[in-house]
Amino acid sequence: MNPLLVYLLLLKANLISFSGLASLPIVHADFVQTYHVLTERQLNTAVAAGRSGPGPAGIYIVSVGYLAAGVPGAVAGYLAVITPAFLVIPLLRLLHExxxxxxxxxxxxxxxxxxxxxxxxxxxxxxxxALTGWFAVAIAAVSFALLSFTKVETLWVILAAAAIGAGTVWMPMH
Amino acid sequence: MEGMKPSVAALAWIYTKLGNTTFGGGDPTIVALQREFGERRKWLTGEQFALAFSLSRVTPGTNVLAFCAATGYQMSGWAAAMLGVLGASAPSAVLAVWLTLGFESAVGNVYTNAAILAVLAAVTGMMVSSSFALARPSLNRRAWPRVVLLSGGTLLLREVWNISPLQIMVVASTIGALWLEDEAR
Incomplete structure (x- = not known):
């Protein structure tokens, strides 16, 4: 599929939606039903991959672009994700006055x-x-306390939680 | 616009660092950025955050990226807005493609799953903490009826009647415009 068309279709989907996965029905209609460049399974994989990583849920659009047109499609998808974000600045200037x-x-x-x-x-x-047991509740409570009452960096709290989580699996195995 | 003007490089690093390590969607990233810029470094005032937060909800596309553009612009102009959006999204975009390629093996890994679950638990605590931080200054200003009405009312409207955030913010801003806060009079 032509990367320019990928960009325009994904931009359209993004411009008429107001949150991460709200664009999904439009993407489904264009890429699966109209142009037949993605299968249902591929679209599901793109959504799952987008949601499994960090960052916004709307980043799945990049995976859609990749599956439709390879690396140029991924770049087109990425540009379609970030372009609408800059529309906020004229609004900001207007209200700031x-x-x-x-x-x-x-x-x-x-x-x-x-x-x-x-x-x-x-x-x-x-x-x-996330809070499926006492251990997860304890992580949430400690995170709340550290972030509310100390100046510790958010990143350290996140990394420590990830290390503790992985450690709970590693320790019983060794 | 107002207050101290941090360097574009420092801002870009923070957007990159927090935008690509916070799981759970856009809201946890917004919370992490608000805490870093507003509470820890005092580069962003509460009013600037509220303006960026509300406008990002009415901007088409991905809310958190509009939030990055708005806060970057407020703190250090166009360059910070652009680097904020790129920093908060480019590594995640590359990772999304990588996950698409090896999705089954990446998410099937027990260590990865356990780490993500623990991060989501920490993020839950972080979101409650940030909500508390946003309401706390008003509790100290004898404005608790506004806190009860606006924060509590919002929670009720979302959880009980499932009203959209956009509609709730329209109602909240109308109430705010009609019921002037002491400091705004």
Whole structure:
């Protein structure tokens, strides 16, 4: 498949969706049903690969591009993922000019408090999947305490959790 | 825009470091970046975070990348916005292709699975911590009714009625514009 077409189709899917996997129905319609360049299984593999690694769920688009057109397709997919992100800057400039308005400032602070609720809500399904035993709950609690009450770097907490997790499998084997 | 202006290189490194080590989707990455830029280094104010967070939700595409573009731009202009987006996504994109190639063997590895599960547990704690950090300054400003209404109300709307984050933020900003906070008067 022509990488330019890959880019345009994936950009279209990204531009009319507002979160990571919301673009999936459009990608499915274009790549599986209309152009027949991907099978259902390949699309599932792309989604699973995108979700298995770190970073945003929407990165699966890069895998779709790769499966449709090789490395040039992956580059096209990557460009389609990052292009819409820059649309935020004109919006930011527009609102920044009005930032001294008391009503706007109060509205922004209200969004901040709403964001606290949204992040708490987002942690619920994550916790449901991850907190499967006392050991995982202990990791979450220690992570909460370290990040809330110390200045330790987030990266160290993540790396320590990964090492402890792998260690729990390694130790019984040795 | 406001406050201290960190170097573009320092910002790019932090976006790369946190954007590619945080599992669980975009929200955990946003939380990790907010903690690093807002709480640890004080390069990003609460208001700047709120603006970037809300605008990234109304920008088409991947929210976390719009968030990186917005916060990078707020802290150090266009170059930081571009490097923020590239740093937070390019290594993950390469990894996604690599995982596509060897998907079965990579995710079937017991060590990898155990490490990812433990990281997700840590990320859960990190998200609760960040939520607490966002609400904490308002608790100290005798603004607890706003916290209960806006943070608690948001949680209720999401979990009980499954209202979309975008709709909730529209409601929250309307309430904020009508019910002025003491400091904004």
């Amino acid at each position: 009005k930032a001294s308005n008391p009503r706007l400032r109060s509205a922004i602070r209200a969004i901040l408090l709403s964001a606290a609720g949204l992040l708490l809500s987002a942690s619920i399904p994550l916790g449901r999947d």
